Amino acid sequence: MTEFDKLFKDNLKDGKVEAPSFVWDNIENEIEEEKRKKGLFFFFRTLGILVVLLSLGFVYWVIGDLSQETQFETIVSEPNSSSKQANQILEPIGFDDSPTAIYSKKKQGDVDKKNINKKEAYVSGNLLTNVDRVEGLSEGSLLSKEKEGDDNAAEDIDKELLLSEEKEGGDNGVEDISKGLLLSEEKEGDDNGVEDISEGLLLSEEKEGDDNAVEDIEKGLLLEDERTDSMFIENKDLTILLTGEVAIENTLRENKPPKRPFFIETKVGYSSYKMSLWNSSFVFGDLSNRKFKSSGLNANVSFGYQINALLNPMIGFNYNRKQSEFNYSALYDDEGYFSHNIQGNEMPLDEINDSDLLCNQFILNDIKAVFNITSFSVTVGNRFNLLQLKKIGIDLDLSYSLEISSSIEVESIDKIDVSENLREYFNSKITAGLNINYQLSKQFKLFIQAEYIFKPHNSNNFHRSDAHELINSLGLRFNF
Amino acid sequence: MDSTAFKVIYQHYADKLYYVCLRYLKNRPDACDALQEGFIQAYKKIPSFSGKGSFEGWLKRIIVNKCLEFLRSRKVYEELENSQIIEDYYEQPFEFDYSEEDENLQKVLLNAINQLSDGYRTIVNLVIIEGYSHKEVSELIGISVSTSRSQLVRARSQLKKYLTADQSVQIINNYYDRI
Numbered sequence: 078m079t080e081f082d083k084l085f086k087d088n089l090k091d092g093k094v095e096a097p098s099f100v101w102d103n104i105e106n107e108i109e110e111e112k113r114k115k116g117l118f119f120f121f122r123t124l125g126i127l128v129v130l131l132s133l134g135f136v137y138w139v140i141g142d143l144s145q146e147t148q149f150e151t152i153v154s155e156p157n158s159s160s161k162q163a164n165q166i167l168e169p170i171g172f173d174d175s176p177t178a179i180y181s182k183k184k185q186g187d188v189d190k191k192n193i194n195k196k197e198a199y200v201s202g203n204l205l206t207n208v209d210r211v212e213g214l215s216e217g218s219l220l221s222k223e224k225e226g227d228d229n230a231a232e233d234i235d236k237e238l239l240l241s242e243e244k245e246g247g248d249n250g251v252e253d254i255s256k257g258l259l260l261s262e263e264k265e266g267d268d269n270g271v272e273d274i275s276e277g278l279l280l281s282e283e284k285e286g287d288d289n290a291v292e293d294i295e296k297g298l299l300l301e302d303e304r305t306d307s308m309f310i311e312n313k314d315l316t317i318l319l320t321g322e323v324a325i326e327n328t329l330r331e332n333k334p335p336k337r338p339f340f341i342e343t344k345v346g347y348s349s350y351k352m353s354l355w356n357s358s359f360v361f362g363d364l365s366n367r368k369f370k371s372s373g374l375n376a377n378v379s380f381g382y383q384i385n386a387l388l389n390p391m392i393g394f395n396y397n398r399k400q401s402e403f404n405y406s407a408l409y410d411d412e413g414y415f416s417h418n419i420q421g422n423e424m425p426l427d428e429i430n431d432s433d434l435l436c437n438q439f440i441l442n443d444i445k446a447v448f449n450i451t452s453f454s455v456t457v458g459n460r461f462n463l464l465q466l467k468k469i470g471i472d473l474d475l476s477y478s479l480e481i482s483s484s485i486e487v488e489s490i491d492k493i494d495v496s497e498n499l500r501e502y503f504n505s506k507i508t509a510g511l512n513i514n515y516q517l518s519k520q521f522k523l524f525i526q527a528e529y530i531f532k533p534h535n536s537n538n539f540h541r542s543d544a545h546e547l548i549n550s551l552g553l554r555f556n557f
Numbered sequence: 558m559d560s561t562a563f564k565v566i567y568q569h570y571a572d573k574l575y576y577v578c579l580r581y582l583k584n585r586p587d588a589c590d591a592l593q594e595g596f597i598q599a600y601k602k603i604p605s606f607s608g609k610g611s612f613e614g615w616l617k618r619i620i621v622n623k624c625l626e627f628l629r630s631r632k633v634y635e636e637l638e639n640s641q642i643i644e645d646y647y648e649q650p651f652e653f654d655y656s657e658e659d660e661n662l663q664k665v666l667l668n669a670i671n672q673l674s675d676g677y678r679t680i681v682n683l684v685i686i687e688g689y690s691h692k693e694v695s696e697l698i699g700i701s702v703s704t705s706r707s708q709l710v711r712a713r714s715q716l717k718k719y720l721t722a723d724q725s726v727q728i729i730n731n732y733y734d735r736i
Contacts, residue, residue: 081713082685088663089580089670089686096575097585100593101567107597108560 337556344552373399389460452483478506581624595620677712
C-alpha cells in the first residue's frame, strides 16, 4: 500500500456522520410490517394444515361410510360372481359339528344360492340347547335327514333331528321339509338354493310352558325375506329369531337417527388469573416478586366436525377483554443500576423516583401497573369425547391459539412513566379445556367448560415470560 | 428479535454506517435509502449471523453490498467496463501538504473522493479504503480484474489532481457548500 493509499485509508475508513432520525422510523415500520407478514404466514400455514386435516378426516369419514354401505349391500343384495363359489352352503353334517342352514325363500331366482352362508341364519354347535325349547314340533325336532352317505353328515339322527332332506346327489341342499321344522324347499335341482318354504318356517309349537321359548307359532313363523336376508344368526340367537325380535332390531336399525357430524358452539366466560412468583435467586436488576392478576370477559365461537370419539377437529374465534394488574418488585444494587423497566428497556435508577423497602443491602422497589388488554385469536384443536352417557357427556378439548392482535392500553403505571399504548401481535397459546355437556334436545347441548391456557413467551406482560390463565365458560352447542 | 433491542444496535452503528453510505453514494437521499434497506436486511438476517468475525464487520458488509446494489442500478459498472483501459501507468509525483492533526483533513479527503465519478469512487472505496483485492472487487461488482486495476490508476490520478496545491481550500469550500 502506497503512502497515498494509506492517507485515504487512515482518514476515511472510520468516520461518522449523524444519520437522519427518520431513517430509524422507516426501519421500525418495516420491521413491524415484517413481523405482521410473518404472523400472517404462520396463521395461513396453520390454517392450511387444519384444512388438510379436515379434508383427511372427511375422506376418512366418507370411506368409512361407503364401506359400511357396501357391507350392508353385500348382505342384502346379490353377491358378485367371484364370491359365489367361496360361499357355498356347507352340507349339514350334524348339529354338533356344523351350522345348519335355515334360510328363506322368495325371489329365489334373484338370490344366489351358492352364496347363502352370508344370508343364512344358521344354527351351530349347541343348536340342541336352543332347539330343546322348540318342542312339540309336529313330528318332533326333525331337522335333517341325509339320505345318501356322507361321512360327516348326521347319519344317525333319526326322526327327531331331521334338518334337511337331500333328495338327489347334492350335498348341501335343504328341501322339502314337509312337517316339523320346514326350512325350505328347493324346487329345482340346485344343490344349495332355498325356495318356497311351503308352509312357512314352521319353527315350533311349544306345547309346554317355557317363557323364553317360542310361542304361538301357528304354522311356522315365516321369516320375512328382507329380515332374514340381512341376518346372520348365531345359534344362540335362534330364540330371538323365533320370537321376531330380529325384525324389531332391524326396524330400529332402519330408524336410526341421522348423523349430525357438524357442530357450532358459542360460549361466554369469565377469564381470571392470579399469580404470585418470587424468584428464588435475585440478580441485580431482574424482576422479582411478580404478582399478576387479570379478569375479564371471554367470548368464543367454534365450529367443528365429529368424526369419531377421538377425532373431532375444531376451529374457533376468540375475543378476550380483561383488565390486568401487574405488581412487581425489582432489585437494584446500591450503585443504582436498575437494568430493565417494565417494558423491558434498560433503565437507570434515577428514572425511579423513590425507593420503598430495603432488602438486605439492596433496594427493593415496588411498581404497580394496570392495563386493559384486548385480544382476538384464532384457535384450532381437537375434541376428545371422554364419556357419553345418555344425556350427559364429558369432553376434553386440546387446542392451539394464535393471537392475531393484542392491544394493551396502559391505564396507569406507578413510578414509571409509560405514555404510549403498546400493541403486540401473534402470541401463541396452548389450551386444555374440560367440558361437561347436557343434551337439551336432539341438536342442542348446554355445556360448562373450564379451560386452562398457557401462553409461552407471552408479550402481554412485557417480559416475554410465560403466562397462565383460567377461563370458566357457559356455552351452547348446536349439531347439524 | 425485538425491535427495541434492534434499535440499540441501530443507534450504535448507524452513524458509522451512514458515513460509509455517503462515501459510496455521495448524495444523502441514496445514502439514507441504502442505510435503511441495509439495516432491514440485517434485521432479517440476524438469526443467520454465526458469530464468526465481528458483528460490525458483518453489518458493514451488508451495508456496502447495499450501496453497490444502488450503484449497479445506476449502471456504474457498465461504464467502468467500457471505459478505456490504461495499460501503462506512470506513477505521478504527489505532494500534498497536510497535518495529521488537521481536523479538516478528513473532510478534504472525503470531498476529493466525492469529486470522482461513481465508478472511480467505488473502486477507491473498495480497494483503498475497505482493502478489498482486485479479484474480490471483480467478483463483487462484476468487472474484470484488469478493469479494476486500471480504473484504480485513473482514480488515483484524479485524486492527486484534486489534492495538490491550492485546491484543498476550494475542496473544503465545496464540501461545506455541499453539506
